[in-house]
Amino acid sequence: xxxxxxxxxxxxxxxxxxxxxxxxxxxxxxxxxxxxxxxxxxxxxxxxxxxxxxxxxxxxxxxxxxxxxxxxxxxxxxxxxxxxxxxxxxxxxxxxxxxxxxxxxxxxxxxxxxxxxxxxxxxxxxxxxxxxxxxxxxxxxxxxxxxxxxxxxxxxxxxxxxxxxxxxxxxxxxxxxxxxxxxxxxxxxxxxxxxxxxxxxxxxxxxxxxxxxxxxxxxxxxxxxxxxxxxxxxxxxxxxxxxxxxxxxxxxxxxxxxxxxxxxxxxxxxxxxxxxxxxxxxxxxxxxxxxxxxxxxxxxxxxxxxxxxxxxxxxxxxxxxxxxxxxxxxxxxxxxxxxxxxxxxxxxxxxxxxxxxxxxxxxxxxxxxxxxxxxxxxxxxxxxxxxxxxxxxxxxxxxxxxxxxxxxxxxxxxxxxxxxxxxxxxxxxxxxxxxxxxxxxxxxxxxxxxxxxxxxxxxxxxxxxxxxxxxxxxxxxxxxxxxxxxxxxxxxxxxxxxxxxxxxxxxxxxxxxxxxxxxxxxxxxxxxxxxxxxxxxxxxxxxxxxxxxxxxxxxxxxxxxxxxxxxxxxxxxxxxxxxxxxxxxxxxxxxxxxxxxxxxxxxxxxxxxxxxxxxxxxxxxxxxxxxxxxxxxxxxxxxxxxxxxxxxxxxxxxxxxxxxxxxxxxxxxxxxxxxxxxxxxxxxxxxxxxxxxxxxxxxxxxxxxxxxxxxxxxxxxxxxxxxxxxxxxxxxxxxxxxxxxxxxxxxxxx
Amino acid sequence: xxxxxxxxxxxxxxxxxxxxxxxxxxxxxxxxxxxxxxxxxxxxxxxxxxxxxxxxxxxxxxxxxxxxxxxxxxxxxxxxxxxxxxxxx
Numbered sequence: 001x002x003x004x005x006x007x008x009x010x011x012x013x014x015x016x017x018x019x020x021x022x023x024x025x026x027x028x029x030x031x032x033x034x035x036x037x038x039x040x041x042x043x044x045x046x047x048x049x050x051x052x053x054x055x056x057x058x059x060x061x062x063x064x065x066x067x068x069x070x071x072x073x074x075x076x077x078x079x080x081x082x083x084x085x086x087x088x089x090x091x092x093x094x095x096x097x098x099x100x101x102x103x104x105x106x107x108x109x110x111x112x113x114x115x116x117x118x119x120x121x122x123x124x125x126x127x128x129x130x131x132x133x134x135x136x137x138x139x140x141x142x143x144x145x146x147x148x149x150x151x152x153x154x155x156x157x158x159x160x161x162x163x164x165x166x167x168x169x170x171x172x173x174x175x176x177x178x179x180x181x182x183x184x185x186x187x188x189x190x191x192x193x194x195x196x197x198x199x200x201x202x203x204x205x206x207x208x209x210x211x212x213x214x215x216x217x218x219x220x221x222x223x224x225x226x227x228x229x230x231x232x233x234x235x236x237x238x239x240x241x242x243x244x245x246x247x248x249x250x251x252x253x254x255x256x257x258x259x260x261x262x263x264x265x266x267x268x269x270x271x272x273x274x275x276x277x278x279x280x281x282x283x284x285x286x287x288x289x290x291x292x293x294x295x296x297x298x299x300x301x302x303x304x305x306x307x308x309x310x311x312x313x314x315x316x317x318x319x320x321x322x323x324x325x326x327x328x329x330x331x332x333x334x335x336x337x338x339x340x341x342x343x344x345x346x347x348x349x350x351x352x353x354x355x356x357x358x359x360x361x362x363x364x365x366x367x368x369x370x371x372x373x374x375x376x377x378x379x380x381x382x383x384x385x386x387x388x389x390x391x392x393x394x395x396x397x398x399x400x401x402x403x404x405x406x407x408x409x410x411x412x413x414x415x416x417x418x419x420x421x422x423x424x425x426x427x428x429x430x431x432x433x434x435x436x437x438x439x440x441x442x443x444x445x446x447x448x449x450x451x452x453x454x455x456x457x458x459x460x461x462x463x464x465x466x467x468x469x470x471x472x473x474x475x476x477x478x479x480x481x482x483x484x485x486x487x488x489x490x491x492x493x494x495x496x497x498x499x500x501x502x503x504x505x506x507x508x509x510x511x512x513x514x515x516x517x518x519x520x521x522x523x524x525x526x527x528x529x530x531x532x533x534x535x536x537x538x539x540x541x542x543x544x545x546x547x548x549x550x551x552x553x554x555x556x557x558x559x560x561x562x563x564x565x566x567x568x569x570x571x572x573x574x575x576x577x578x579x580x581x582x583x584x585x586x587x588x589x590x591x592x593x594x595x596x597x598x599x600x601x602x603x604x605x606x607x608x609x610x611x612x613x614x615x616x617x618x619x620x621x622x623x624x625x626x627x628x629x630x631x632x633x634x635x636x637x638x639x640x641x642x643x644x645x646x647x648x649x650x651x652x653x654x655x656x657x658x659x660x661x662x663x664x665x666x667x668x669x670x671x672x673x674x675x676x677x678x679x680x681x682x683x684x685x686x687x688x689x690x691x692x693x694x695x696x697x698x699x700x701x702x703x704x705x706x707x708x709x710x711x712x713x714x715x716x717x718x719x720x721x722x723x724x725x726x727x728x729x730x731x732x733x734x735x736x737x738x739x740x741x742x743x744x745x746x747x748x749x750x
Numbered sequence: 751x752x753x754x755x756x757x758x759x760x761x762x763x764x765x766x767x768x769x770x771x772x773x774x775x776x777x778x779x780x781x782x783x784x785x786x787x788x789x790x791x792x793x794x795x796x797x798x799x800x801x802x803x804x805x806x807x808x809x810x811x812x813x814x815x816x817x818x819x820x821x822x823x824x825x826x827x828x829x830x831x832x833x834x835x836x837x838x839x
Binding site: 081082085086090113115116119120123228263267269270271273274278296300303389396398402403406407410416417419424426427428430434435440458511512513514515516529532535536 | 769
């Protein structure tokens with residue numbers, strides 16, 4: 001028997017049709033996360049993203065494979081748990097199975113969760129569809145100590161059962177052969193479950209009535225669906241001749257079952273099917289896979305209302321210390337490379353083409369390199385944050401954190417599920433605002449939408465690290481941790497105040513929170529997600545930050561009171577003029593210098609722009625042109641040697657984070673940029689630079705995240721509420737910064 | 751312990767339940783509750799109570815040229831938490 005893949009997979013949203021060759025149609029189905037899409041890719045040779053989101057497949061995808069010169073058309077159906085369609089995805093699957101009646105259904109069952117997977121298998125078998133069962137993730141089941149007798153399982157289900165490991169492509173040849181073999185047979189072996197006296201008595205007359213209609217098959221399954229209250233099947237039956245009478249009989253039978261058993265028929269059906277599955281699983285498998293006791297214990301600790309909260313704070317502390325402290329040598333290295341060799345080489349190149357001293361040099365050195373370079377310096381910080389976030393995601397911890405935060409959320413009048421958008425807000429506020437759609441009521445959505453912008457997104461991190469590094473050297477991690485915490489506290493307080501004063505309470509919808517398995521994070525997954533996220537930040541630097549840097553440079557180059565373009569003091573530029581208009585409002589916060597107001601203004605575009613504008617204003621790269629020429633080997637030493645030193649220091653900083661060993665001493669000598677920033681904050685606050693810097697950081701945390709977030713608020717809640725939210729954020733930011741600055745002065749700090 | 755009892759417990763729970771809390775209240779194991787939740791889910795009596803964050807973000811309009819599409823947005827954290835609510839029954 002020969003089999004091969006015909007690599008011609010395509011995805012589309014229209015119903016797949018039988019081709020000219022009228023190939024047998026093979027539908028692939030399974031519950032979400034069973035490995036269905038991976039299996040499809042192996043069978044069809046398709047290239048499709050395989051993720052871990054439940055219900056990831058939203059489009060039907062088709063492919064083809066051949067066995068012994070016979071082609072089979074493969075159709076990948078959205079994941080579903082059963083054949084009663086409630087969601088759009090499930091409807092697509094059920095409609096396809098019932099309308100198209102594929103020649104073979106390959107049902108992917110998760111061997112590590114056989115109990116959960118057999119519901120769909122049993123329902124497909126009851127529906128009289130010919131089935132091949134791909135018993136996937138047998139390796140995972142094996143590791144958990146579960147042994148499955150596939151022959152016995154095949155007998156119980158009336159279908160061939162093929163053990164597979166879709167991730168490795170194991171068992172694909174056998175699946176193809178089984179499909180070919182099943183396609184050669186003409187009858188399906190339906191599973192017949194005994195639903196008990198009461199229900200069987202209701203099923204029998206319905207089967208008889210349904211059997212007389214050619215288009216309605218198989219009758220027993222249809223009768224079950226009608227008794228279970230399946231509305232989609234009800235509509236099908238209603239459309240058939242005499243369907244109305246059948247529906248009346250079904251309604252009467254439902255009432256009779258309810259009266260006799262005291263339970264709704266759908267519950268009786270589910271109970272009996274569950275019992276059948278349990279007995280089948282018991283018969284065909286030997287399992288030692290009861291959840292390990294250690295996992296339950298760890299779960300209990302991490303979700304405990306007091307200990308769990310402490311664990312959450314401790315984990316956040318470690319994550320942020322790692323993010324800021326461990327990456328410090330790399331940040332210094334990139335900064336040195338951008339300010340030194342890169343700026344010098346750029347100035348040299350400009351000199352080579354005879355444009356030195358003009359506006360082109362200003363744009364490249366003072367605009368682009370100073371602005372974009374200042375943000376790129378923080379790539380290691382964000383990379384480390386994303387690495388840690390990936391580990392928390394993949395380990396299943398974030399879901400535990402959600403259950404802990406649920407209590408706090410509810411105390412603030414937010415629904416527990418608000419934690420999902422709020423956590424997404426740590427990455428970026430824009431998708432977080434859209435994620436409020438996942439909440440049940442308009443009140444919950446609005447309340448959470450107002451709270452999300454206070455969550456500290458990753459774009460704010462470079463601002464914290466830059467200023468904390470200058471004013472609170474050695475305590476950068478403490479400052480950053482405090483900002484993340486303050487963001488959560490303010491978000492909850494805002495929700496509490498708005499929820500108690502402006503919005504009426506609504507009924508709570510009861511729900512169950514199902515946590516993913518706790519596991520050791522996979523290095524591959526964590527690395528891939530951190531790389532993807534860090535790359536998105538680099539792309540952002542090459543687009544939004546670059547554009548903003550050019551605009552800020554242009555505004556800094558336009559003279560307000562006479563003078564030449566590109567040859568004006570920054571204080572006399574258009575940017576300086578606009579910033580000075582805002583400056584008086586910021587003076588009570590200790591931010592008396594117009595440059596600080598200007599940087600905050602530009603931060604409305606995106607928070608990283610605060611860093612790029614600060615670098616432009618205080619001229620980090622402007623001295624490149626005036627620098628004496630440096631030998632090439634010195635530049636190479638800055639780059640190569642500096643990298644090795646930074647890497648060594650980074651590696652040594654990791655154990656030091658946990659108190660083992662000491663980190664390499666950091667070069668404390670301030671750069672020109674750092675000195676200029678310190679001087680400006682000292683001057684603007686009358687000598688209280690550290691407190692002013694802290695007020696600045698708090699303002700950055702609490703004011704409008706960016707125009708994209710404001711756009712998302714408008715999109716979700718309308719223009720009026722967007723302005724309410726943006727104004728509220730500015731007021732809260734101003735008040736927060738005021739309290740920090742004056743509170744610090746009163747306490748004699750700074 | 752029956753599916754009906756579990757369904758009642760979910761319906762009348764004053765706070766969001768987890769399989770662990772349900773197991774304690776019903777005097778059974780977390781694995782049993784998980785298996786029963788699968789049965790209720792397959793019968794469409796409970797189901798995902800809200801859309802997934804990746805289904806909801808039309809950020810192409812906000813994130814402009816950088817949006818790789820919601821399902822691939824690297825900044826959407828995968829919390830892995832599923833919330834199941836009573837759908838019918």
